[in-house]
Amino acid sequence: MDDPSGDTFIGRLWRLPTTPARRGRPSRLDVDTVVSTAVRLADNDGLDGAALPRVADELGVTAMSLYRHVGSKQELLQLMVDAASEPPSLAPAGIAWRDGLRRWAGELRDLYRRRPWIPRVPIYRTPSGPHQIAWLEHGFDHLADTRLDWGDKLGALTLLSGFVRQSALLNEELAEGRPPGQPQADGEREYSRVLGELIDSANFPHTAAMLASAVLDSAEPESEDSDFSHGLELVLDGLAARISA
Missing domain, CATH: 1.10.10.60 (Homeodomain-like)
Structure with a gap:
């Protein structure tokens, strides 16, 4: 050929x-x-x-x-x-679109965990290789029975893959910046404490309210996983609204 x-x-x-x-x-x-x-x-x-x-x-x-x-x-x-970028595994037949994309995103995240250098590679051009197209094909398969047109399907997978990639990069870079051995939850609590002493509600009312809510102080020990799951569900919620519109 x-x-x-x-x-x-x-x-x-x-x-x-x-x-x-x-x-x-x-x-x-x-x-x-x-x-x-x-x-x-x-x-x-x-x-x-x-x-x-x-x-x-x-x-x-x-x-x-x-x-x-x-x-x-x-x-x-x-x-x-x-x-x-080994292609994802085959999903069970008849899996709902949301469960399928949740699985798809999770496998992409697992790939980045096994090979953290991949998301660090600059994207010089549109992904075009056989393995990357296989990832795209699997994503399209999960959206096949939705009402989305091709533009929305492509946009959804671009958004979802971008979220997973950025999440992996952010976790790697934050881990590199923390003192050796410090868990993510402890780092977030320290971040909240320091900012709480610097930020006043007159100049930064919304950020001050966020810190006062203690959302960072209550970070779970496995907050990296919970942060990813929370962000993923927000993305999927937006996609669900688009599908049902």
Whole structure:
């Protein structure tokens, strides 16, 4: 199958056949070898561990030789994300749209927990790889029996995936900023205490009212999970209102 877009990156992403070089020795590398090596390094050491020079060292080649297979640093990152984003499991037949999307979002969150480097990759272009399209297909399947048109379905999945991605990033970054060993709930209580001493109701009436409500002081030990579930249900509530409109 030829690349229908004429885009070399799309061809690599979908592993479409290419015309072999006519001169020189055939390379012992291919896209799969380079990408799988980079994913393994990122799993072990984060994105910094999957820099092109490190990947080249691991493969015993020069960094320049990798460009024949991945094009650029940005392209390698996108290839890594798709390769590492294993599609979600099949949902039970007949599952309601809300339960299906809750499951879909939970599996995406689990992926980001296993591979926290994925949401840190900048989105240079619209997700287009086979694994990413599989995620999209599963999401569409959960919305198939709703009254939403295609624009609403695509918008709903974009919003939902963005929520999961941002939630994963926020939790990772907040954890990095807390003192070692401090639980999230303790960090939120300390945040509430400090702000409570700084903020006055005359200048910040709504924020002062939020702090006075003690909503942060009552954070549960597993507040990362409860925060995610609460935010997810808010997103799904909005989608439910759209579906029933």
